[in-house]
Amino acid sequence: MPASRFPVWIAAAAVAAGCLFTGCSSETVRAASVKPDKERKEAPDFALKDADGKLVHLSDYRGKVLLLDFWATWCGPCKVEIPWFMDMQRKNKDRGFDVLGVSMDDEGWEVVKPFLSDLQVNYRVVIGNDTTAQLYGGVDALPTTFLIDRGGKIAAVHVGLASKKDFEDGIEQLLQAPSGGITRAALPALLGPALPGAR
């Protein structure tokens, strides 16, 4: 076999393995607010009820990119962001993305249900409590929004009104990331043994 074919074969395999590991697309998005993998901490699990009385666990969303939004009906900045999140839900729900709203209204469903109906919110909302807020650092300011990766780790936190582009870029970056199963340790097995002439 001609020696010139070896470098081409190895280069092709390296590119393929690299794409599997890092994710390849025509445009790779990097959001400034998204932490590197090694700095992400596990998002604490919780169980809260939705508008139908069903118990929702955060862990139900494992495998999806999740935008977790703590908000309230009396919060002006929250009302700005909610339509953005509805838009992001519409555009990305078939790509493994979801939004979960956690209302911190003391009055509960009495005020939250009419609000959701008026805005025609298209994602699930649960009523939060102090225990859940404490799991997430207290959530003193609203909105406080977490971007959670497919592995259930917190990739980004936004406290207060953030920019729509920041959210969109963060979501896109997490959606483009591999969903797991391919690690650096697996690369040598994928590439095969070193070939003559290879570097």
Next chain:
Amino acid sequence: MVDKGFHVNSNTPAEDYLIPLKLVFNPGGGLIGGDVVYPKPTMEKYDFGDKPLSVFTGNFELMVKFQVAPDAPAGPGVKVGKLRYQACDNKACYPPKTIEVSVSYSVQ
């Protein structure tokens, strides 16, 4: 007093969904009445709204009008009430709070 950079909704907020500032005194005791006179609010625009909001900022005073009850006993007393408020800055809002307010008086 509201810290710099923050505001509280006035007693007549610009939007229905906003929690108004409200001072209410408990009934009973040597004082009756308790009508509250709120200051004139300012209209301020913030990043999170298209319309200006009706707010109080910085130092402001609430005046309360009491009368001595006909059967008020002579001597000192304390009138207790509750002040509810909800504060935001330019980017975020904070949970509504209710604090106790007390007014000391003496009937002679």
